[in-house]
Amino acid sequence: MLCDVCKCNDATVFLTQILEGKMQKVNLCDACSKEKGVQDPTGFALADLLLGIGAAEEIEKGAPSQKCPVCGFTQADFKKTGRLGCSVCYVTFSEGLGSLLKAMHKGTEHVGKLPQRAHREIELGDRMKALTSDLEKAVKEENYETAASLRDQIKRLEHEKAI
Amino acid sequence: MKFDNVMATGGEWLRGEGPHHQIVISSRVRLARNLKQRAFPGWAKKAERTAILELIKPRVEELPEMQDSFSELLQDLSALEKQVLVERHLISREHAAKSVGSAVIMNRRQTLSIMVNEEDHLRMQSIRSGLQLKSAFKLVDKVDSTLEAKLDFAYDSRLGYLTACPTNVGTGMRASAMLHLPGLVLSEMINQVIQAVNKIGLAVRGLYGEGTEAMGNLFQISNQTTLGEKEEEIVVRLSKVIETIIEKEHDARQMLIQKKSNTLWDQIGRAYGVLTFAHAMTSKEALNLLSIIKLGVDLGAFPEDRRLPIDELFIDTQPAHLQKSSQQKLNAEERDHLRAQIIRERLRVFPKPDITKVAKESENGSSPEPQTNE
Ligand SMILES: [Zn+2]
Numbered sequence: 001m002l003c004d005v006c007k008c009n010d011a012t013v014f015l016t017q018i019l020e021g022k023m024q025k026v027n028l029c030d031a032c033s034k035e036k037g038v039q040d041p042t043g044f045a046l047a048d049l050l051l052g053i054g055a056a057e058e059i060e061k062g063a064p065s066q067k068c069p070v071c072g073f074t075q076a077d078f079k080k081t082g083r084l085g086c087s088v089c090y091v092t093f094s095e096g097l098g099s100l101l102k103a104m105h106k107g108t109e110h111v112g113k114l115p116q117r118a119h120r121e122i123e124l125g126d127r128m129k130a131l132t133s134d135l136e137k138a139v140k141e142e143n144y145e146t147a148a149s150l151r152d153q154i155k156r157l158e159h160e161k162a163i
Numbered sequence: 164m165k166f167d168n169v170m171a172t173g174g175e176w177l178r179g180e181g182p183h184h185q186i187v188i189s190s191r192v193r194l195a196r197n198l199k200q201r202a203f204p205g206w207a208k209k210a211e212r213t214a215i216l217e218l219i220k221p222r223v224e225e226l227p228e229m230q231d232s233f234s235e236l237l238q239d240l241s242a243l244e245k246q247v248l249v250e251r252h253l254i255s256r257e258h259a260a261k262s263v264g265s266a267v268i269m270n271r272r273q274t275l276s277i278m279v280n281e282e283d284h285l286r287m288q289s290i291r292s293g294l295q296l297k298s299a300f301k302l303v304d305k306v307d308s309t310l311e312a313k314l315d316f317a318y319d320s321r322l323g324y325l326t327a328c329p330t331n332v333g334t335g336m337r338a339s340a341m342l343h344l345p346g347l348v349l350s351e352m353i354n355q356v357i358q359a360v361n362k363i364g365l366a367v368r369g370l371y372g373e374g375t376e377a378m379g380n381l382f383q384i385s386n387q388t389t390l391g392e393k394e395e396e397i398v399v400r401l402s403k404v405i406e407t408i409i410e411k412e413h414d415a416r417q418m419l420i421q422k423k424s425n426t427l428w429d430q431i432g433r434a435y436g437v438l439t440f441a442h443a444m445t446s447k448e449a450l451n452l453l454s455i456i457k458l459g460v461d462l463g464a465f466p467e468d469r470r471l472p473i474d475e476l477f478i479d480t481q482p483a484h485l486q487k488s489s490q491q492k493l494n495a496e497e498r499d500h501l502r503a504q505i506i507r508e509r510l511r512v513f514p515k516p517d518i519t520k521v522a523k524e525s526e527n528g529s530s531p532e533p534q535t536n537e
């Protein structure tokens with residue numbers, strides 16, 4: 001039996017794992033199992049292996065000829081490495097990644113830790129929404145003095161957000 | 164701190180003092196983080212990797228947790244030194260292969276180790292003895308919170324922390340524990356346990372091998388997914404599963420004492436005999452035999468004060484540790500000789516297995532380990 005990764009050496013490492021009720025099998029040669037970190041206790045995950053094998057095609061479907069504007073990464077690179085190029089790649093290849101992440105994880109949305117910075121952004125966003133709707137109301141009611149003051153507040157908030 | 168100090172002190176987790184330490188060797192939690200809009204280490208050119216390293220390294224070194232730390236660029240470590248760090252689980256095998264543009268920073272107690280430009284810009288890992296996933300998470304979470312005030316981490320409101328590999332996206336967290344399960348292996352129940360654990364989305368694998376061929380009866384259990392579940396939930400779920408496995412291991416040991424005592428004493432006696440008299444031993448054979456002696460200590464066949472020398476041999480007989488301590492590069496044959504020699508020397512003052520002591524333990528029907536909850 002040939003190795004699933006390089007498809008040229010004989011497979012010597014056979015992995016079977018049941019993930020969310022689905023049985024998955026991967027056969028690897030010595031070299032590929034080492035490279036994929038099967039012998040490395042910190043690095044191993046089966047999904048990791050599968051990524052390099054079936055997942056790249058999944059991405060290709062979503063973005064046939066896309067290139068990340070920030071790092072220049074393409075789906076061909078993903079196919080080769082099983083890794084992405086930068087954080088913006090998650091936006092660039094979001095279409096193909098969606099189904100991949102769904103198959104790989106428990107959920108599709110992060111419910112864990114929020115960085116302080118994200119807290120602040122959410123807060124600013126909420127305040128901005130409130131001010132904007134107040135402004136619309138003031139304009140509609142032709143309450144121009146209030147509208148002017150609201151515009152100033154929005155401007156200040158935008159400045160704060162930019163920092 | 165110099166590398167020789169790292170060698171000499173030994174990690175806190177190696178001393179085996181945590182809860183359930185007889186069965187749970189260590190608990191580890193690692194978080195993966197990346198800088199916003201910068202190429203991940205595997206994709207970044209050397210110049211960008213170095214620039215990112217220069218941005219991150221000083222921020223890590225100034226952490227209060229990193230006072231008197233060991234901080235080294237990967238290109239300044241020898242292959243052997245890197246391997247020693249791998250054998251102590253302070254860096255990954257993947258990181259050991261890195262050179263220019265990567266670094267490792269760890270605290271003196273070796274409970275916190277931070278890899279810069281491994282697969283992600285930051286891999287922060289906390290390691291504790293025994294079953295202490297919660298406190299390991301707490302430490303690494305605190306470090307993450309301190310760092311995020313100074314570094315702009317890649318974070319998406321829907322996907323969470325963005326990582327080089329999509330398998331880590333979300334929490335970026337991998338929590339794992341290393342378990343010593345000779346009872347389940349000898350009673351041939353280990354496969355059932357592995358299957359059951361896999362079914363609930365957790366990964367189990369042999370530490371140095373695969374499946375049941377795990378060397379030294381050592382297994383690692385960890386969370387498989389990182390998206391759609393809170394960090395604390397993952398840690399609690401994993402801890403509960405591990406507590407169940409600990410119970411199963413105790414049950415298996417009691418069963419062996421009661422129903423297969425001949426096989427058990429034969430194994431312990433043979434392990435003792437070979438370790439005490441052999442003149443050549445591979446790393447695999449050493450781990451497997453030491454595992455049986457460790458089981459013997461757990462069961463009371465050897466005195467409790469013999470536990471530490473055995474635990475130390477698990478690490479000290481690894482290839483890089485052997486060569487580092489002998490100050491020279493050795494081929495496989497020379498290593499096998501030296502390994503056997505070191506084991507013989509350390510076991511010189513080791514008493515013969517005393518089975519009568521074990522019988523007492525099983526009459527009480529209780530496991531010798533105190534059941535402390537985390
Ligand atoms: Zn291969």
Ligand SMILES: [Zn+2]
Nearest residue numbers: 068071086089
């Ligand atoms: Zn990119």
